[in-house]
Amino acid sequence: MTDEASKRRRGCLFYGCIMGSLLLVVVLVAGLAGFRYFKKMFNDFTDTKPMVLPKVQLSQPEMDALQRRVETFRDAVRLGQPTGPLSLTPDEINALIGSDPDLQELKGKLYVSIQDDQLNGQVSVPMDQLGLPIFRGRYLNGTGTFELVFRNGILRITPQTFVVRGKGVPEMYMEKIRKQNLAADINHNARAQAAMDKLQDIKIKDGKLVIVPKGKQ
Numbered sequence: 001m002t003d004e005a006s007k008r009r010r011g012c013l014f015y016g017c018i019m020g021s022l023l024l025v026v027v028l029v030a031g032l033a034g035f036r037y038f039k040k041m042f043n044d045f046t047d048t049k050p051m052v053l054p055k056v057q058l059s060q061p062e063m064d065a066l067q068r069r070v071e072t073f074r075d076a077v078r079l080g081q082p083t084g085p086l087s088l089t090p091d092e093i094n095a096l097i098g099s100d101p102d103l104q105e106l107k108g109k110l111y112v113s114i115q116d117d118q119l120n121g122q123v124s125v126p127m128d129q130l131g132l133p134i135f136r137g138r139y140l141n142g143t144g145t146f147e148l149v150f151r152n153g154i155l156r157i158t159p160q161t162f163v164v165r166g167k168g169v170p171e172m173y174m175e176k177i178r179k180q181n182l183a184a185d186i187n188h189n190a191r192a193q194a195a196m197d198k199l200q201d202i203k204i205k206d207g208k209l210v211i212v213p214k215g216k217q
Contacts, residue, residue, distance in 0.1 A: 050108070088210075
């Protein structure tokens with residue numbers, strides 16, 4: 001593996017952690033609704049085929065420039081060197097999901113969008129990959145809105161709404177889901193925490209995901 005390829009594989013820490021956290025909402029939905037109401041969830045909350053998610057493809061020069069920008073930011077933060085915020089558009093986030101080797105687990109399963117500074121996600125995941133083999137051959141396809149808050153080095157990502165097969169997840173479940181921090185595992189990951197300790201903010205602003213290093217506003 002070349003040095004450049006190695007750098008690219010290591011460059012997903014910031015956006016990879018955030019995008020991976022969004023996918024955890026499907027585990028909460030399955031855990032809260034599935035085992036108590038097995039038959040209802042089987043019929044109402046799963047499909048026999050995956051949902052076809054939108055695809056974003058940047059040109060090779062655009063993709064190369066994006067990878068360099070992410071890696072340059074990552075190295076500067078790691079070394080404590082001055083650098084400006086890293087801003088990623090939804091297209092850039094989705095292009096990284098579709099091309100970065102470290103994000104292969106999310107490819108075809110997650111599509112990110114931002115509307116009115118609201119973080120949204122479409123997910124399509126095989127149920128057996130969520131630790132539910134009894135649902136083998138079924139897929140959880142849905143869309144959700146998420147609140148992202150970063151304060152004192154702690155990241156919180158909480159689902160606000162989730163719609164499956166055109167039906168909103170019942171409020172009795174959403175009340176519990178909204179109390180969950182989908183980034184809890186990230187906050188307890190030593191490598192991720194070391195990186196986040198060097199960040200001032202992670203936020204959605206002007207239609208972009210913005211990662212701000214300490215010393216910047």
